[in-house]
Amino acid sequence: MSGGKLIKKHISSFEDLSDFDIIINCAGIGAKFLTSDKELYPVKGQTITTWKLTKKTPIKYGVTAVSLNQVCDTAKSKVNMLG
Numbered sequence: 001m002s003g004g005k006l007i008k009k010h011i012s013s014f015e016d017l018s019d020f021d022i023i024i025n026c027a028g029i030g031a032k033f034l035t036s037d038k039e040l041y042p043v044k045g046q047t048i049t050t051w052k053l054t055k056k057t058p059i060k061y062g063v064t065a066v067s068l069n070q071v072c073d074t075a076k077s078k079v080n081m082l083g
Contacts, residue, residue, distance in 0.1 A: 011034070012033075012034075013034060014034055
């Protein structure tokens with residue numbers, strides 16, 4: 001890392017994170033408790049990133065045995081999020 005710090009810690013709410021510029025949320029189903037969102041539910045699978053799928057552009061990363069529930073096309077990017 002160039003000038004950054006990696007901090008791993010248990011938090012009970014997003015208010016615990018007010019001192020950080022960038023947060024990478026890996027809470028998984030625990031996000032339900034962080035956000036108090038009763039509509040969150042567990043889904044089996046993984047999230048992968050690929051290059052945009054065209055006839056000439058291959059998949060950058062591949063994952064086997066994954067049921068893809070959503071495809072999020074990041075409009076101004078050359079990347080797709082599958083998960």
